[in-house]
Amino acid sequence: MLVNAKEIIQNAYKNKKVVFHININNLEWTKQILLAANYKNVPIILGVSPSAAKYFGGYNVCYSLVKSLIKDLKIKIPVCLHLDHGSYFDCLEAIKAKFSSIMFDGSKLPFEKNLELSKKLSEICKKKNLSIECEIGRIGGAEDGVISEISYTNLNEAKAFKKIGIDMLAVGIGNIHGEYPSDWKGLNFSLLKELNETLNMPFVLHGGSGISDTDLKKCISLGVSKININTELQIANARALESFIKTNDIMENKNYNPRRLYKLPNEAIYNKVIEILDKFKE
Numbered sequence: 623m624l625v626n627a628k629e630i631i632q633n634a635y636k637n638k639k640v641v642f643h644i645n646i647n648n649l650e651w652t653k654q655i656l657l658a659a660n661y662k663n664v665p666i667i668l669g670v671s672p673s674a675a676k677y678f679g680g681y682n683v684c685y686s687l688v689k690s691l692i693k694d695l696k697i698k699i700p701v702c703l704h705l706d707h708g709s710y711f712d713c714l715e716a717i718k719a720k721f722s723s724i725m726f727d728g729s730k731l732p733f734e735k736n737l738e739l740s741k742k743l744s745e746i747c748k749k750k751n752l753s754i755e756c757e758i759g760r761i762g763g764a765e766d767g768v769i770s771e772i773s774y775t776n777l778n779e780a781k782a783f784k785k786i787g788i789d790m791l792a793v794g795i796g797n798i799h800g801e802y803p804s805d806w807k808g809l810n811f812s813l814l815k816e817l818n819e820t821l822n823m824p825f826v827l828h829g830g831s832g833i834s835d836t837d838l839k840k841c842i843s844l845g846v847s848k849i850n851i852n853t854e855l856q857i858a859n860a861r862a863l864e865s866f867i868k869t870n871d872i873m874e875n876k877n878y879n880p881r882r883l884y885k886l887p888n889e890a891i892y893n894k895v896i897e898i899l900d901k902f903k904e
């Protein structure tokens with residue numbers, strides 16, 4: 623069932639649990655994530671970045687693909703189709719294509735502009751019963767080819783965002799997209815604690831790949847109800863493909879058949895998702 627993220631995130635928040643947001647990149651990814659989440663019987667958020675949507679062929683393709691996979695694979699869990707790091711224009715496109723949830727990333731805009739556009743989108747989402755995530759402070763690292771410096775979420779700015787009625791807030795607490803560098807300073811838990819005590823609303827932690835389980839657990843106890851993961855799966859997929867190609871002759875046994883070629887990467891994605899979903903169950 624395709625749902626918005628409102629109920630699943632509120633439930634997670636109330637019970638100090640987490641819903642995983644896993645980015646999808648193609649059909650195989652989407653299928654394996656749905657199968658793994660369905661097997662584990664937990665809700666899942668499928669994140670689609672604007673560049674991933676383009677790679678799929680467009681927002682309508684993503685929507686139809688996810689809808690059809692839910693139907694044909696008889697997926698029973700709540701599935702949220704969520705635009706990840708969208709501009710204002712991307713958000714409108716994803717809404718038009720019937721995504722059930724959006725993230726407006728105005729973190730590179732001046733605060734007032736970010737707030738103004740977030741408010742507009744929040745009103746549209748309310749009317750259409752969609753969930754909305756916004757971001758203040760900046761997540762470091764590269765996302766969709768854009769490199770950002772870390773900037774921490776400001777408490778007063780966060781308060782203003784709460785007032786516009788968004789469902790979840792992506793916080794910048796030292797988290798980084800992609801791999802964490804060896805000189806990474808770690809997460810700022812005292813800031814997260816302060817934000818949590820002041821705002822009492824679900825937070826989103828981007829850049830979930832490579833953060834220790836202990837730190838992720840601490841984040842969940844301090845109001846993080848959605849953790850975004852992409853890089854971990856990309857690495858698992860690439861490693862499996864690399865190992866297949868290194869150990870097999872592509873011209874033997876019709877190994878060039880994509881269904882053979884992607885067998886191990888598909889299994890790697892499935893297993894990685896199971897491993898992620900098994901975290902923090904109790």
Ligand code: G3H
Pocket residue numbers: 645669706707798799800801827828829830831850851852853854
């Ligand atoms: O929005 C997506 C993410 O924040 C994923 O970050 O690739 O570092 O896991 P990651």
Ligand code: ZN
Pocket residue numbers: 707761765799828829850
């Ligand atoms: Zn992100």
